[in-house]
Amino acid sequence: MAGETEADALDMDEWLSLSDEQQEAELQKELAAYSRWYDGLSIAGQLAHRRHMALSNCRSARRLIRLAHCPEIIRQHARNQIKAAQIRLLKIRVWRTTGQQPGEA
Structure with a gap:
Protein backbone atom coordinates (compact mmCIF):
# COMPACT_ATOMS: atom_id res chain seq x y z
CA MET A 1 0.00 0.00 0.00
CA LEU A 41 -20.36 18.56 17.89
CA SER A 42 -22.54 21.61 17.42
CA ILE A 43 -24.98 21.59 14.49
CA ALA A 44 -22.52 23.78 12.57
CA GLY A 45 -19.75 21.30 13.37
CA GLN A 46 -21.85 18.36 12.19
CA LEU A 47 -22.67 20.19 8.97
CA ALA A 48 -19.02 21.03 8.37
CA HIS A 49 -17.92 17.46 9.05
CA ARG A 50 -20.54 15.96 6.74
CA ARG A 51 -19.72 18.46 4.01
CA HIS A 52 -15.99 17.80 4.34
CA MET A 53 -16.50 14.02 4.11
CA ALA A 54 -18.82 14.28 1.08
CA LEU A 55 -16.37 16.54 -0.75
CA SER A 56 -13.49 14.23 0.14
CA ASN A 57 -15.43 11.28 -1.30
CA CYS A 58 -16.09 13.23 -4.51
CA ARG A 59 -12.41 14.07 -4.90
CA SER A 60 -11.33 10.46 -4.33
CA ALA A 61 -13.87 9.13 -6.81
CA ARG A 62 -12.86 11.70 -9.44
CA ARG A 63 -9.20 10.71 -9.04
CA LEU A 64 -10.16 7.09 -9.72
CA ILE A 65 -12.15 8.00 -12.82
CA ARG A 66 -9.20 9.94 -14.26
CA LEU A 67 -6.80 6.99 -13.94
CA ALA A 68 -6.01 5.63 -17.40
CA HIS A 69 -5.63 2.03 -16.18
CA CYS A 70 -8.76 2.01 -14.00
CA PRO A 71 -11.21 -0.77 -14.98
CA GLU A 72 -14.63 0.38 -16.19
CA ILE A 73 -16.44 -1.37 -13.33
CA ILE A 74 -14.42 0.69 -10.82
CA ARG A 75 -15.11 3.86 -12.80
CA GLN A 76 -18.84 3.12 -12.76
CA HIS A 77 -18.73 2.54 -9.00
CA ALA A 78 -16.86 5.85 -8.61
CA ARG A 79 -19.54 7.62 -10.67
CA ASN A 80 -22.19 6.16 -8.36
CA GLN A 81 -20.20 7.38 -5.35
CA ILE A 82 -20.10 10.89 -6.83
CA LYS A 83 -23.87 10.87 -7.36
CA ALA A 84 -24.44 9.72 -3.78
CA ALA A 85 -22.06 12.39 -2.45
CA GLN A 86 -23.82 15.06 -4.51
CA ILE A 87 -27.15 14.02 -2.99
CA ARG A 88 -25.58 14.18 0.49
CA LEU A 89 -24.29 17.68 -0.28
CA LEU A 90 -27.77 18.75 -1.41
CA LYS A 91 -29.28 17.36 1.80
CA ILE A 92 -26.64 19.22 3.81
CA ARG A 93 -27.58 22.44 2.02
CA VAL A 94 -31.26 21.86 2.83
CA TRP A 95 -30.40 21.07 6.46
CA ARG A 96 -28.28 24.22 6.72
CA THR A 97 -30.98 26.49 5.26
CA THR A 98 -34.05 24.98 6.94
CA GLY A 99 -32.58 23.71 10.19
CA GLN A 100 -34.12 20.27 9.63
CA GLN A 101 -32.58 17.25 8.01
CA PRO A 102 -34.42 16.11 4.87
CA GLY A 103 -36.78 13.28 5.71
CA GLU A 104 -37.49 14.45 9.26
CA ALA A 105 -41.14 15.00 10.02
Whole structure:
Protein backbone atom coordinates (compact mmCIF):
# COMPACT_ATOMS: atom_id res chain seq x y z
CA MET A 1 0.00 0.00 0.00
CA ALA A 2 1.21 3.49 -0.80
CA GLY A 3 2.22 5.44 2.27
CA GLU A 4 1.98 2.44 4.59
CA THR A 5 4.37 2.63 7.51
CA GLU A 6 5.85 -0.20 9.49
CA ALA A 7 3.48 0.64 12.35
CA ASP A 8 0.52 0.34 9.97
CA ALA A 9 1.73 -3.08 8.88
CA LEU A 10 2.05 -4.17 12.50
CA ASP A 11 -1.44 -2.88 13.25
CA MET A 12 -2.82 -4.84 10.30
CA ASP A 13 -1.02 -7.99 11.48
CA GLU A 14 -2.56 -7.51 14.94
CA TRP A 15 -5.99 -6.94 13.39
CA LEU A 16 -5.77 -10.08 11.27
CA SER A 17 -4.69 -12.13 14.28
CA LEU A 18 -7.95 -11.26 16.10
CA SER A 19 -10.95 -13.57 15.92
CA ASP A 20 -14.11 -12.41 14.16
CA GLU A 21 -15.75 -11.73 17.53
CA GLN A 22 -12.77 -9.67 18.71
CA GLN A 23 -12.76 -7.68 15.46
CA GLU A 24 -16.50 -7.02 15.81
CA ALA A 25 -16.06 -5.90 19.43
CA GLU A 26 -13.24 -3.55 18.42
CA LEU A 27 -15.33 -2.10 15.59
CA GLN A 28 -18.27 -1.53 17.94
CA LYS A 29 -15.98 0.21 20.44
CA GLU A 30 -14.59 2.54 17.74
CA LEU A 31 -18.08 3.24 16.34
CA ALA A 32 -19.33 4.14 19.81
CA ALA A 33 -16.38 6.50 20.32
CA TYR A 34 -17.04 8.14 16.94
CA SER A 35 -20.75 8.52 17.77
CA ARG A 36 -19.92 10.20 21.08
CA TRP A 37 -17.52 12.57 19.31
CA TYR A 38 -20.00 13.38 16.51
CA ASP A 39 -22.93 13.86 18.89
CA GLY A 40 -20.79 16.27 20.89
CA LEU A 41 -20.36 18.56 17.89
CA SER A 42 -22.54 21.61 17.42
CA ILE A 43 -24.98 21.59 14.49
CA ALA A 44 -22.52 23.78 12.57
CA GLY A 45 -19.75 21.30 13.37
CA GLN A 46 -21.85 18.36 12.19
CA LEU A 47 -22.67 20.19 8.97
CA ALA A 48 -19.02 21.03 8.37
CA HIS A 49 -17.92 17.46 9.05
CA ARG A 50 -20.54 15.96 6.74
CA ARG A 51 -19.72 18.46 4.01
CA HIS A 52 -15.99 17.80 4.34
CA MET A 53 -16.50 14.02 4.11
CA ALA A 54 -18.82 14.28 1.08
CA LEU A 55 -16.37 16.54 -0.75
CA SER A 56 -13.49 14.23 0.14
CA ASN A 57 -15.43 11.28 -1.30
CA CYS A 58 -16.09 13.23 -4.51
CA ARG A 59 -12.41 14.07 -4.90
CA SER A 60 -11.33 10.46 -4.33
CA ALA A 61 -13.87 9.13 -6.81
CA ARG A 62 -12.86 11.70 -9.44
CA ARG A 63 -9.20 10.71 -9.04
CA LEU A 64 -10.16 7.09 -9.72
CA ILE A 65 -12.15 8.00 -12.82
CA ARG A 66 -9.20 9.94 -14.26
CA LEU A 67 -6.80 6.99 -13.94
CA ALA A 68 -6.01 5.63 -17.40
CA HIS A 69 -5.63 2.03 -16.18
CA CYS A 70 -8.76 2.01 -14.00
CA PRO A 71 -11.21 -0.77 -14.98
CA GLU A 72 -14.63 0.38 -16.19
CA ILE A 73 -16.44 -1.37 -13.33
CA ILE A 74 -14.42 0.69 -10.82
CA ARG A 75 -15.11 3.86 -12.80
CA GLN A 76 -18.84 3.12 -12.76
CA HIS A 77 -18.73 2.54 -9.00
CA ALA A 78 -16.86 5.85 -8.61
CA ARG A 79 -19.54 7.62 -10.67
CA ASN A 80 -22.19 6.16 -8.36
CA GLN A 81 -20.20 7.38 -5.35
CA ILE A 82 -20.10 10.89 -6.83
CA LYS A 83 -23.87 10.87 -7.36
CA ALA A 84 -24.44 9.72 -3.78
CA ALA A 85 -22.06 12.39 -2.45
CA GLN A 86 -23.82 15.06 -4.51
CA ILE A 87 -27.15 14.02 -2.99
CA ARG A 88 -25.58 14.18 0.49
CA LEU A 89 -24.29 17.68 -0.28
CA LEU A 90 -27.77 18.75 -1.41
CA LYS A 91 -29.28 17.36 1.80
CA ILE A 92 -26.64 19.22 3.81
CA ARG A 93 -27.58 22.44 2.02
CA VAL A 94 -31.26 21.86 2.83
CA TRP A 95 -30.40 21.07 6.46
CA ARG A 96 -28.28 24.22 6.72
CA THR A 97 -30.98 26.49 5.26
CA THR A 98 -34.05 24.98 6.94
CA GLY A 99 -32.58 23.71 10.19
CA GLN A 100 -34.12 20.27 9.63
CA GLN A 101 -32.58 17.25 8.01
CA PRO A 102 -34.42 16.11 4.87
CA GLY A 103 -36.78 13.28 5.71
CA GLU A 104 -37.49 14.45 9.26
CA ALA A 105 -41.14 15.00 10.02
